[in-house]
Amino acid sequence: MLTINNVSMPIPTAYEVSEADVDSENTTRSESGVLHRDRIRGGIRKIQVTWRVKQADARRILAAVSPAAVSVTYLDTQTGGNRTSRMYAGDRKMALVQHHNTLRDPLWDVSFSLTEY
Numbered sequence: 001m002l003t004i005n006n007v008s009m010p011i012p013t014a015y016e017v018s019e020a021d022v023d024s025e026n027t028t029r030s031e032s033g034v035l036h037r038d039r040i041r042g043g044i045r046k047i048q049v050t051w052r053v054k055q056a057d058a059r060r061i062l063a064a065v066s067p068a069a070v071s072v073t074y075l076d077t078q079t080g081g082n083r084t085s086r087m088y089a090g091d092r093k094m095a096l097v098q099h100h101n102t103l104r105d106p107l108w109d110v111s112f113s114l115t116e117y
Helices: 055-064
Strands: 002-004 014-023 040-052 070-075 082-089 095-098 102-116
Touching: 014 070, 040 055, 040 070, 040 082, 055 102, 070 102
Parallel strands: none
Antiparallel strands: 002 070, 014 040, 040 102, 070 082, 082 102, 095 102
């Protein structure tokens, strides 16, 4: 479902794809509230993804997104097929999940967004 720099990721527990547009600095609203829009690029994909994984998978996921730019192959909601894009990872969040009150092999919720360049 998700490959980062040719490394297959575990199946995520949450996966959300959104699209955004980029407007130029000339995009403004008039005093009457009318938008004067100069869209310079549309359809920029952003993936919000979360996993609940053990320590080893958490390390593998975080290592995959450590470069400034990564190649991401993902399930595209528009086509229903795979799409590959150059992306960057946003802030990474790692939350320890208590599992039977033991830290022997803890579970982590790892989440971040991947945004298309």
